[in-house]
Amino acid sequence: MKGAALPEARPAPALDSGLAAAALMVAAALLLWEAAVRLWQVPVYLLPAPSRVVQTLLAQPLYYLQALLLTLSEALAGLALGAFIGILLAVFISLFPQIERGAMTLAILIKSTPLAAIAPLLTIWLGFGVLPKMVITALLTFFPTLVNVLVGLQSVGQDMLDLMRVHQATRWQILRHLRVWTALPYLFAALRVAAPLSLMGAVIAEWAGASGGLGRVMWLAYANLNLPPMFAAIFVLSACGMLLYSLTVWLERRLMPWRPAAQE
Numbered sequence: 205m206k207g208a209a210l211p212e213a214r215p216a217p218a219l220d221s222g223l224a225a226a227a228l229m230v231a232a233a234l235l236l237w238e239a240a241v242r243l244w245q246v247p248v249y250l251l252p253a254p255s256r257v258v259q260t261l262l263a264q265p266l267y268y269l270q271a272l273l274l275t276l277s278e279a280l281a282g283l284a285l286g287a288f289i290g291i292l293l294a295v296f297i298s299l300f301p302q303i304e305r306g307a308m309t310l311a312i313l314i315k316s317t318p319l320a321a322i323a324p325l326l327t328i329w330l331g332f333g334v335l336p337k338m339v340i341t342a343l344l345t346f347f348p349t350l351v352n353v354l355v356g357l358q359s360v361g362q363d364m365l366d367l368m369r370v371h372q373a374t375r376w377q378i379l380r381h382l383r384v385w386t387a388l389p390y391l392f393a394a395l396r397v398a399a400p401l402s403l404m405g406a407v408i409a410e411w412a413g414a415s416g417g418l419g420r421v422m423w424l425a426y427a428n429l430n431l432p433p434m435f436a437a438i439f440v441l442s443a444c445g446m447l448l449y450s451l452t453v454w455l456e457r458r459l460m461p462w463r464p465a466a467q468e
Contacts, residue, residue, distance in 0.1 A: 252432045257439055260432040268421070268440050275406045275417040276444060278334055282341020283402035287395065289342065290349030298357040298383060299375055315347040319405065323412035332413050341405030345398035352394035356387030392456040399452050400445035407441065 234254045240246070241253040248256060261268060293311070297304045319340055326336040360383055368378050410419025418437045425434035 278337035279402035279406040286342035286345035294353035327413040337409035340409035344405035356390030399448040
């Protein structure tokens with residue numbers, strides 16, 4: 205009598221090759237940077253070495269952490285506001301297509317306005333608090349959300365629309381049961397772009413006037429020609445941007461588990 209077959213051992217999960225490649229590329233770039241600065245003896249007031257930047261970060265970790273938390277809170281609040289406005293406008297356009305040309309023209313005009321020019325005006329009008337930073341970030345992030353969500357809402361197949369209309373579905377029912385699910389992948393595609401951009405919007409607003417945040421740290425370092433703190437703030441900002449992107453991808457996978465892995 206043959207014994208029962210033993211279950212096959214599952215292979216250990218392999219390291220994500222994409223993550224490993226990204227880490228190697230970043231490490232290689234930092235090593236080349238370090239080597240170039242040392243080889244050509246570049247002055248620190250022109251380009252500090254990565255080791256000098258890391259020393260600056262480790263010397264005042266709480267200072268950069270507090271600045272990051274302030275900038276991050278402003279960025280997330282502005283991202284939420286911009287995404288909400290973009291989604292709301294996209295839904296409204298999908299329900300009333302006759303207003304699309306006018307609404308998109310206005311959106312493009314807002315998008316074309318240089319934020320560096322209106323940031324000081326918003327600071328004068330709204331003060332030095334969080335509100336002008338939220339507005340600037342919302343202006344920067346609402347347009348990619350609007351365009352992507354609108355494309356998703358309008359990309360429903362004609363056969364599915366015909367089927368819903370045969371069953372006498374209203375525009376709201378078509379939106380709820382069909383268009384929203386079609387637009388969901390497009391929304392996350394927009395958030396992948398808008399989430400890192402939100403940090404840029406908050407920093408631009410902080411340059412115009414703020415009492416704290418990474419933008420304030422960068423502005424003070426630039427004004428004093430003290431580049432190590434400026435690059436330290438840039439390092440923190442870049443790391444936070446990558447983290448926001450990764451969290452967006454993680455949330456997309458959790459909310460849309462039916463999507464094939466190749467599309468993620």
